[in-house]
Amino acid sequence: MTSRPTRRPPTSAAHNGAAGPRAPERSRRALAHLAAFRAVVKTAGELERGFAELFKAHDLSLTQYNVLRILRGSGPDGATCGYVGENLIQHDPDVTRLLDRLDRRGLIERARDTKDRRVVRTRITKAGLALLADLDGPVDEVHEKQLGHLSEARLGELGALLDVVRTGKP
Numbered sequence: 001m002t003s004r005p006t007r008r009p010p011t012s013a014a015h016n017g018a019a020g021p022r023a024p025e026r027s028r029r030a031l032a033h034l035a036a037f038r039a040v041v042k043t044a045g046e047l048e049r050g051f052a053e054l055f056k057a058h059d060l061s062l063t064q065y066n067v068l069r070i071l072r073g074s075g076p077d078g079a080t081c082g083y084v085g086e087n088l089i090q091h092d093p094d095v096t097r098l099l100d101r102l103d104r105r106g107l108i109e110r111a112r113d114t115k116d117r118r119v120v121r122t123r124i125t126k127a128g129l130a131l132l133a134d135l136d137g138p139v140d141e142v143h144e145k146q147l148g149h150l151s152e153a154r155l156g157e158l159g160a161l162l163d164v165v166r167t168g169k170p
Contacts, residue, residue, distance in 0.1 A: 040165070050142045058131065063092050064102060068132050071108060071124035078123035107131060 026034075051062050060068075070087050071079060079087075085095040092098055099122055102108045107128035113119035124132075147155060164170055 040162075047146055050146055051139075054135070054138055054142055058135065059105075060131075063088060063090060063098060065135070066090075067095075067098060067102060068107060068124055068128050071122060072129060072132055074123075076123070078121040080119055080121065084122065102128070 048062060051065070055062060055065050066089050067084055070084055074083070081095050081099065084099070085092070088095075099108060099110065103110060105127075107125055108122055109125050110120050110122045113121050150158065
């Protein structure tokens with residue numbers, strides 16, 4: 001078996017290959033976009049890590065916790081699978097499977113709607129409410145650790161600015 005020669009990317013005559021090819025100049029606006037994007041993604045990752053550690057001890061993912069939080073806020077009527085999916089912090093393509101896992105653990109229950117049998121309502125159980133109640137204090141502590149250095153006014157500004165980024169509406 002003969003080895004094939006390694007192909008090298010072509011170099012321009014202007015660079016003589018000494019410094020390698022140069023990236024095209026980017027506008028200041030493009031660089032600002034990149035810097036903002038990197039900051040948001042890095043920050044989101046750091047914030048998520050704090051909660052992943054907390055929820056791992058309770059055998060929950062961030063998304064499962066979010067579902068329980070949505071259902072607690074839905075009250076005794078519960079919510080449809082579609083409503084849960086629309087209100088997740090992070091999109092999950094398989095909300096039904098996510099609900100199945102919580103159902104097997106007894107943290108939620110599902111039943112057909114009495115007025116429209118096509119609709120399935122999902123409600124949080126007493127066990128689910130108890131788990132959330134146990135997590136409320138630790139969740140608040142993680143929020144304080146991560147964001148406590150910001151005033152309420154700055155937190156409001158941050159939330160509003162991120163809403164503008166997400167929706168594209170100033």
